[in-house]
Every structure is written in structure tokens, then in C-alpha cells.
Amino acid sequence: xxxxxxxxxxxxxxxxxxxxxxxxxxxxxxxxxxxxxxxxxxxxxxxxxxxxxxxxxxxxxxxxxxxxxxxxxxxxxxxxxxxxxxxxxxxxxxxxxxxxxxxxxxxxxxxxxxxxxxxxxxxxxxxxxxxxxxxxxxxxxxxxxxxxxxxxxxxxxxxxxxxxxxxxxxxxxxxxxxxxxxxxxxxxxxxxxxxxxxxxxxxxxxxxxxxxxxxxxxxxxxxxxxxxxxxxxxxxxxxxxxxxxxxxxxxxxxxxxxxxxxxxxxxxxxxxxxxxxxxxxxxxxxxxxxxxxxxxxxxxxxxxxxxxxxxxxxxxxxxxxxxxxxxxxxxxxxxxxxxxxxxxxxxxxxxxxxxxxxxxxxxxxxxxxxxxxxxxxxxxxxxxxxxxxxxxxxxxxxxxxxxxxxxxxxxxxxxxxxxxxxxxxxxxxxxxxxxxxxxxxxxxxxxxxxxxxxxxxxxxxxxxxxxxxxxxxxxxxxxxxxxxxxxxxxxxxxxxxxxxxxxxxxxxxxxxxxxxxxxxxxxxxxxxxxxxxxxxxxxxxxxxxxxxxxxxxxxxxxxxxxxxxxxxxxxxxxxxxxxxxxxxxxxxxxxxxxxxxxxxxxxxxxxxxxxxxxxxxxxxxxxxxxxxxxxxxxxxxxxxxxxxxxxxxxxxxxxxxxxxxxxxxxxxxxxxxxxxxxxxxxxxxxxxxxxxxxxxxxxxxxxxxxxxxxxxxxx
Numbered sequence: 001x002x003x004x005x006x007x008x009x010x011x012x013x014x015x016x017x018x019x020x021x022x023x024x025x026x027x028x029x030x031x032x033x034x035x036x037x038x039x040x041x042x043x044x045x046x047x048x049x050x051x052x053x054x055x056x057x058x059x060x061x062x063x064x065x066x067x068x069x070x071x072x073x074x075x076x077x078x079x080x081x082x083x084x085x086x087x088x089x090x091x092x093x094x095x096x097x098x099x100x101x102x103x104x105x106x107x108x109x110x111x112x113x114x115x116x117x118x119x120x121x122x123x124x125x126x127x128x129x130x131x132x133x134x135x136x137x138x139x140x141x142x143x144x145x146x147x148x149x150x151x152x153x154x155x156x157x158x159x160x161x162x163x164x165x166x167x168x169x170x171x172x173x174x175x176x177x178x179x180x181x182x183x184x185x186x187x188x189x190x191x192x193x194x195x196x197x198x199x200x201x202x203x204x205x206x207x208x209x210x211x212x213x214x215x216x217x218x219x220x221x222x223x224x225x226x227x228x229x230x231x232x233x234x235x236x237x238x239x240x241x242x243x244x245x246x247x248x249x250x251x252x253x254x255x256x257x258x259x260x261x262x263x264x265x266x267x268x269x270x271x272x273x274x275x276x277x278x279x280x281x282x283x284x285x286x287x288x289x290x291x292x293x294x295x296x297x298x299x300x301x302x303x304x305x306x307x308x309x310x311x312x313x314x315x316x317x318x319x320x321x322x323x324x325x326x327x328x329x330x331x332x333x334x335x336x337x338x339x340x341x342x343x344x345x346x347x348x349x350x351x352x353x354x355x356x357x358x359x360x361x362x363x364x365x366x367x368x369x370x371x372x373x374x375x376x377x378x379x380x381x382x383x384x385x386x387x388x389x390x391x392x393x394x395x396x397x398x399x400x401x402x403x404x405x406x407x408x409x410x411x412x413x414x415x416x417x418x419x420x421x422x423x424x425x426x427x428x429x430x431x432x433x434x435x436x437x438x439x440x441x442x443x444x445x446x447x448x449x450x451x452x453x454x455x456x457x458x459x460x461x462x463x464x465x466x467x468x469x470x471x472x473x474x475x476x477x478x479x480x481x482x483x484x485x486x487x488x489x490x491x492x493x494x495x496x497x498x499x500x501x502x503x504x505x506x507x508x509x510x511x512x513x514x515x516x517x518x519x520x521x522x523x524x525x526x527x528x529x530x531x532x533x534x535x536x537x538x539x540x541x542x543x544x545x546x547x548x549x550x551x552x553x554x555x556x557x558x559x560x561x562x563x564x565x566x567x568x569x570x571x572x573x574x575x576x577x578x579x580x581x582x583x584x585x586x587x588x589x590x591x592x593x594x595x596x597x598x599x600x601x602x603x604x605x606x607x608x609x610x611x612x613x614x615x616x617x618x619x620x621x622x623x624x625x626x627x628x629x630x631x632x633x634x635x636x637x638x639x640x641x642x643x644x645x646x647x648x649x650x651x652x653x654x655x656x657x658x659x660x661x662x663x664x665x666x667x668x669x670x671x672x673x674x675x676x677x678x679x680x681x682x683x684x685x686x687x688x689x690x691x692x693x694x695x696x697x698x699x700x701x702x703x704x705x706x707x708x709x710x711x712x713x714x715x
Contacts, residue, residue, distance in 0.1 A: 003049050005033055011053050012036045015043060016447060016499035018482070024431040024527055031496040038487030039496045042423035043446065065117045065124045068151040069144055072454040073131065074504035078160040080133040082110055083142065089116040089123035091147035097131075097155060100138040107131065131155065137511060139459075154454040158507030162540030164519045165566065168652050173395055174710050175212030176204050177570065178658040179668055180244075181231070181281060182684045185694040187248070190274030190286040194381040195246030196694050197398070198388045203698045205392030208707045212396035212471060213389060214655060216574070217403045218244050218382075220411070223328045223371065224291070224335045226342060227283035229680040230669075232403040232475065233441065235331075235410030238461040239324050240378045243283060247293045249384075250377055252300050260300070264293045278691050281681040298370050313376045320415075320460050321372060326360045327352075327411040329367035346409045382468040389470070396519060397470030402461075404476045405442030413443060419453055421446040424485040427492045428526060436596065437492030438671055444483045447500045455508050462509060466516040473568075477522025477541070480505040481532055506539050521568045521653065525549060533564075542653065543567040547615070547646060548576065557615045560622070563649035570655035571642050577667040578659035579639050580687065583612065587667065594676050619645055636663070636702065640709045647713035656710060661703035663687040 009019045017039050020030045040047050047053050065086050075081055087093045097105040112128035135157045144151040183192040183200060197215065204210035219234030220241040221227050227243065228234070234241075247253060247264060256264070267289040274282055302310060314321060330352060334345040360368060382398075389397040405426050406412040413420055420443040427439040450458065466472055474480070481502040486495040513520045521542040524533060536543055545567045550558040563569060571579050577586045588608050592601045599607075616638070619625040624641040625633060639660055646654055659668075663686050670677045684692045686702075697703055 003033075003037075003047060003053065007050055007053050008033055008036055008047060011045070011047060011056070012040060012496075015040065015045065016482075017043070017485075018497035018499070021429065021497055022527065023429065032494070035487060035490060035494055035496055038490065039424060039485050039498065042421050042485065042487060043448070043498075062117075062119055065119055065126075068146065068148075069142060069153040071452045072154045072156065072504070073142065074156045074158060074455070074501075074507045075131060075135075076160050076503075076507060077135065077137060077157050078133055081131050082112075082128045083107075083131055084112070085127045085129060085144050085146075086124055087127065087144075087146045088148060089125035091125075093127055093144055093146040095127075095129045095142065095144045097135070098141040098143055099136060100140055101136070105135070137514070154456075156455070156504075156508060156511065158511040159514050159540075161538065162510040162513055162520060164513060164517055165540060165542060165652060168395075168519075172652055172654065172714060173211035174647075174654040174656065174707070174714060175210050175214060175394075175396065175399065176208075176658050176661065176707075177214040177574075177655045178216075179231075179574065179680070179682075179684075180215040180218070181283070181680070182668070182682060183658065183694055183697075184275045184683070184691070186272075186275060187246075188272075188275050189247070189268055189290055190271040190277075191243060191281060191283055192694075193246050194244045194378070194385050195249055197244075198381075198385040199694050200697065201385060201389035201394065201398060202392040203694065205389055205394040207698050208704065209393070209711050210707065211394050212399045212653070213394070214399040214471075214473060215401065217401045217475075219403055219406075220324075220328075222335065222410075223332045225284040225287050227287050228407070229281075229283060229678075231401075231680060233407055234403060235327075235407050236324055236412045237403055237406055238320060238412070238464050239375055240382065242290060242294070242374050242378070243287050245290060245294070245374070245377055245381060247290060247297070249381060250297055251306065252297045252302065256297070256300060260296060264296060267293050275693070276691055278683050278685045278689050280678045281683055283681075294370075294374060298373060310373060310376050313379060314372055317375070317464070318460075320464075321375060322368070323357075323415040324411050325368045325371035325375070326357055326364075327414055328371040329360050329364040330356060331411075332367060333364065349409050349414070352414055379468070386468040386470065394470070398468065399471035399473055399519075399521070400465055400469045401473045402465060402475060404440060404479055405444065408441060408443055416457055419446055419449045419457055420444065421485075424487050424495075426479070426483050427486045427495065428484050429495065430493050431526065436598075436672060437495075439486050439492040444485055444498065445500065447498065451501065451504070455504055458505065459508055459512060462512040463516070466512060466518040469516075469518055471519035471521060472513070473521045473523060474509070475523050476526070477524050477536070477543075478526060478528050478532060480509070480522075481528070481535075502535065506535070506541065510539055510541070525573075537564075537566050540566075545569040545649075545651060546573055546576075547571045547642060548582070548611075557618045559618070560645060560648035561650070563651055565650040565652055567651050568653035568655050569646045569649055569651035570657065571639075571646065571660065572657060574668045575671050578657060578664045579642060580635055580660070580663060581665040581667060583635065583638060584665070585609065585612075586665065590667065590670055590677070594670065594673055596670075596672050615642075622648070636705070640706055643706060643710050644713045647710050654710060654714070656707060658684065658697075658703075661706050662692045662697070662700060663702055664692075 095107045107129040110128050110130050114126045116123040116125045137157050140155045142153045142155045180192045201213045216231040218240040219237050220239050271286050271289045334348040386398045426442045426444045430437045482497040482499045484495050485498045524543045588604050619641045666682050668682050669679045
């Protein structure tokens with residue numbers, strides 16, 4: 001029996017799959033039926049006929065009645081609700097809450113006149129219990145004592161509003177945005193690391209008055225070379241990369257005998273020349289060198305006190321850390337096997353089973369311990385960097401970045417199991433700057449299965465990321481509301497939006513941020529419904545405003561006073577060239593060269609130049625620039641004027657890109673490309689392509705002038 005299109009689309013909508021969407025150009029587009037079927041299949045719903053749809057609806061309703069308690073209830077502290085409890089019809093049930101602090105709250109039953117349901121010849125009844133407003137924040141347990149036994153589920157009480165940002169209403173904050181791997185020093189191992197982060201934060205805070213330092217995601221890639229260049233395509237979002245360690249800052253290095261330290265120093269010497277390269281960063285050689293150095297240090301062992309600290313860290317991070325270390329040991333084994341290459345290793349990792357997990361715990365126990373130890377070292381160096389930032393006068397400190405997703409074959413993909421959906425990847429539909437859409441090649445959260453897991457994977461990841469952060473930027477925060485799912489075999493533009501329970505996702509984010517004192521900034525660029533930003537404001541989450549993207553209802557550049565207050569404003573992003581390159585139209589030329597334009601080059605250049613000139617005219621009207629033709633203005637003069645313009649907005653946070661501070665022109669990432677452009681491999685350099693290191697920033701005149709101008713405008 002054929003599947004009626006209307007029935008298919010009704011089912012899709014019921015499951016949170018959008019059947020149409022508004023494009024960046026203001027045109028509403030319908031999602032094709034075959035795309036909807038493929039997205040539903042990725043959700044585990046195979047709808048090929050009307051009978052399939054009817055059967056699935058019946059099974060879904062039956063499952064609701066079979067479940068005694070909802071898998072999880074996430075409730076704002078200022079709201080009340082009631083919880084359905086399903087038991088054999090005619091039997092008694094009592095329900096209470098076991099709070100985090102060990103106390104108990106009995107819940108009151110309220111009326112529910114829903115008739116019982118017949119499940120396989122047995123009647124199942126529904127009782128309902130009130131969950132009042134004003135419960136304490138936290139993760140509590142809901143307990144139902146019924147005739148058929150004791151049943152438990154999570155109840156999460158979350159803040160009505162995150163209040164961490166209130167500390168910056170009276171005096172706004174200005175900070176610097178940097179791609180950490182690109183910022184090196186003479187002491188680096190060819191790539192920017194956590195010691196460079198510590199030193200850079202200290203310099204920017206103490207010498208240049210910065211309140212925060214936003215860096216790229218530090219999430220781990222594979223445990224052996226080759227290393228994935230993109231910090232936004234990790235194997236896990238919870239744990240950081242070994243590449244970020246500074247070997248000489250590890251306590252055991254200082255205790256090594258002289259000959260052992262010499263071996264490590266020789267490893268450093270082999271990669272140190274990379275610190276002066278300006279063409280393209282090499283991650284593989286530094287990773288391999290650090291791995292060898294860490295093997296030497298691990299073999300040296302720990303003192304009793306250090307062992308105790310490691311044990312405490314291991315206990316705190318729990319099963320998630322153990323699972324990551326097990327996967328890392330298995331991945332290491334697969335990637336270093338005789339004759340292995342990344343493709344064959346990926347296939348081996350894709351086929352891992354629970355038997356492999358058990359084998360690794362015994363046969364690879366030493367390697368599991370090694371990867372746990374590495375994470376402990378990273379945790380210590382992250383703590384040191386954030387401490388240095390605060391001691392240098394930064395009011396916020398280190399702002400970490402959370403990527404949208406992970407590799408399809410990786411630690412999270414395996415350890416989270418079906419909590420990540422299969423058969424689809426995450427991306428974005430076409431927009432003004434990526435007119436063919438984007439496929440980020442990452443499996444999305446499965447909305448129902450994430451809820452079945454009580455959102456604990458989300459919570460655990462946030463807790464780890466926030467432990468040594470003053471703020472957390474959420475890349476593509478709109479993904480907490482909906483994600484663009486691209487079914488396997490489909491083009492990036494041929495997908496559909498799948499919705500998530502944003503009240504639960506954002507509520508848990510707010511809870512963990514409030515408890516840790518972490519400021520939250522959501523990158524809310526792209527296509528979205530207007531109410532989404534209102535929701536973020538209501539929950540105390542800052543948005544993101546990029547100068548080049550901010551326009552009024554008539555398409556004119558937004559005047560400073562019309563910016564929203566609850567946001568972090570900056571001139572550009574890592575997906576655009578630095579301001580010097582953007583003003584020259586480098587992004588248009590590059591996209592033309594790479595075949596990414598839908599319009600002709602001349603038309604695109606003319607449109608882009610006209611839009612830039614509109615912004616500069618606004619600066620002239622504000623008397624931030626003299627009334628001269630653009631080609632008669634100094635480049636640094638324009639860059640400073642653009643940032644002073646942003647400082648006149650009410651934006652709570654102002655982000656200044658480090659590339660703009662030093663005059664870099666090259667784009668760090670060109671969306672929609674892979675090997676066509678050296679994405680995420682551009683070292684920090686000045687306008688003359690001389691490398692700029694951490695130490696030089698302390699006395700860099702251009703950096704001082706830009707940040708001083710912003711601070712002066714803020715008053």
C-alpha cells in the first residue's frame with residue numbers, strides 16, 4: 001500500500017521533523033517526501049506505507065502507557081507541572097521525590113480522568129501527581145511505589161534564568177578571540193598549546209586590559225597522527241587533545257634524570273623550527289613528538305601524592321573518562337597495526353563491539369591508564385591557564401568553545417551508542433556565504449534517545465568543559481532548538497530540520513552554568529525563527545552579533561544604539577577573513593577560485609563592495625572616519641573605527657580578534673571546503689607575513705593601539 005504524502009508529512013511533524021523551512025533569501029521551501037522518509041529512517045521510523053505509519057503510531061501510544069514514569073522531567077524552578085504515572089488499572093501508587101541533599105518530598109495526587117488503556121488484554125491506568133514550583137535546583141530522583149514494584153526517573157529543576165551575566169551590566173567586558181593552535185612561542189612544540197594559552201591570557205589581561213580570551217575548541221582528535229586539523233570535528237566534545245599539553249610543565253619532567261630529560265629536549269628541538277613557519281601548520285610532527293615524550297614520562301611513574309591526585313581525578317570524571325580512555329587505546333591499536341591506514345583503521349573502529357571494550361580493559365589496561373593520565377595532565381594545565389588569566393586581571397578569564405558535533409567514527413560516536421543518530425549528518429542549508437549548503441559530517445543527537453538517557457551525556461560534557469572556564473561559547477546554539485539533518489547520500493541542501501526539546505537542553509545548560517559560575521554565549525547566527533533569540537534572552541544566554549551581518553529591517557547596517565545588549569559583538573568570525581582581508585574582498589575572490597559562488601564574480605564583488613561601503617558610510621556619519629574616499633583611508637584607521645563603532649553599542653561583551661590586533665589578512669577557515677584550502681592551518685602572522693608569537697604580543701604596538709581604542713570608547 002503506497003504512502004500518502006499528507007500522512008507522511010503529518011507523522012514527520014509529530015516527530016519534530018520540519019516539512020518546510022524558510023531559506024536565507026526569505027523564500028519558503030518544502031522538504032521532499034523522499035528526504036522526509038530518509039530523515040524518519042535515521043530516527044528509527046521506517047515509513048514506506050500507510051500501514052507502517054498506522055503501526056508506528058499505535059506502538060508509540062502503547063509505549064507511553066507501558067512506561068510507569070516519564071524517562072526524565074526537566075522543569076524550571078518558577079513553574080509547576082504534573083507527571084503521569086502508569087500502573088495496572090485499579091492498583092494504588094505513591095510517588096515522592098528524593099532530592100540531591102537526601103531529603104524527601106511526597107507528591108500530591110491530582111485528578112486525571114483519562115480512561116484506562118487495553119494493552120494486550122490487560123488494563124493500564126493513569127494517575128497524575130503534581131510537581132510544584134519552587135523546588136531546589138538540581139538533579140533529583142522521582143520514585144513511584146506501585147503494586148508491580150519500585151520505579152525511578154530523573155527530575156531536573158533548572159533556573160528560570162541564568163544570572164552570571166548580571167555582573168557585567170554596570171561595566172561591560174572586552175576580550176580577545178584567538179585560534180590557540182596558531183599562536184606559538186619560542187617554547188612551543190610547533191603548535192600553540194596550554195602554556196601558550198596561559199602566557200597569552202596573562203599578557204592580554206595584564207598588559208592590554210582584556211577581560212577574557214576566547215579560544216577555539218580544544219576537543220580531542222584521534223590518539224595518533226594524522227591529526228584532524230579542524231577543531232570543530234573532534235572524536236569527543238568532552239575531553240581535550242593531547243596536542244595541547246606543554247611537556248616541560250609536567251611535574252614529572254622536572255624529576256627525570258638528566259639523560260631522560262635530554263631525550264625529551266631532543267624531541268622538542270626536532271619540532272621547534274616549526275614555530276617560525278608562516279605557510280601552514282603541521283600538527284602531525286608535534287603530536288608524534290609529544291606522544292613519545294609522554295611515553296617517557298609515563299614510564300617514570302608518580303609520587304604517592306601525585307598518584308592520589310590522579311585517583312581523585314579518575315573518580316570525579318567517572319565512567320565517561322574510562323570509556324574515552326578505552327576507546328583511545330583501541331583506536332591507537334587500530335591505527336598503529338601493521339599495514340593500517342586511516343581508512344582501514346576507521347573501518348576497524350566502526351566495527352568495534354562490547355567484546356572489544358572488555359578485551360581492552362584487560363589486554364590494553366596499560367594504555368587505558370596512559371590515556372586517563374594524559375587527561376589528568378590536561379586538566380591541570382587548563383586549570384593553570386584559567387588561574388593565570390584571572391590573576392592577570394581578567395574578569396572572565398578563559399572562554400572555551402563547544403563544537404556542534406563529533407566525528408562519525410570516534411569516541412563519542414561509539415560510547416554514546418544510539419544516543420547519536422545514524423544515517424544522517426548535521427549541516428546547514430544554503431545561505432548568503434555558503435550557497436551550496438554545508439555538511440559538517442557529524443552525527444546528530446537523537447532527540448528521543450537523548451531524553452531516554454535523561455540528558456546526562458549533555459550534562460556530563462558541560463560539567464567537564466565548565467570546570468576551568470569563565471565562559472563557554474556554544475557554537476551553533478540554534479542546534480539546541482533544531483538541527484539541519486542531511487540523510488546519507490543526499491546533498492547538503494537536501495535536508496530537513498529536526499527539533500529538540502529546547503526547554504530541557506537550555507535548562508540543563510543554565511543549571512550547570514549557574515552552578516559553576518560560567519557565562520554562556522550562544523552563536524546564534526544563521527536561519528532561525530525570531531522567537532529563538534527571545535528565548536535565549538529570557539534564559540540569560542548571550543547571543544552573538546557580527547558587525548557585517550547586522551542590518552535593520554530595510555537592509556541597512558545597524559546603528560550602534562539598535563544592537564541588542566545581551567550579546568557578544570565582534571567585527572568578524574573565523575569563517576570570514578580578518579578585517580584587513582574582508583575590506584579587500586578576499587572572501588569573494590577565494591570563494592570564486594574554489595567554485596563556491598552561485599552568482600558571477602563581478603556581480604558578487606559589486607554587491608559585497610556596496611555592502612562594505614554602507615558600513616563605512618555609517619562610520620563617517622558617526623565621525624569615526626573622515627569624509628574621504630575609502631581608498632584614501634589608512635587600513636588600520638578603518639579597523640580601529642569599526643571596533644570603536646561596536647564599542648558604542650550596548651553589547652555586554654566585545655570580542656576583538658587577535659588577527660585584527662596584529663594585522664593578519666588570511667582567512668582561517670573557508671566553509672564548504674576540505675583540502676581545497678588549508679583550513680585551520682594558518683599560523684598567526686603580521687601584514688608582512690612575519691610570524692607573531694605570544695611574547696611579541698606583549699609589546700606589539702598595533703595590538704596596543706586597537707585594544708586601547710576600544711577601552712577608551714567604552715569609557
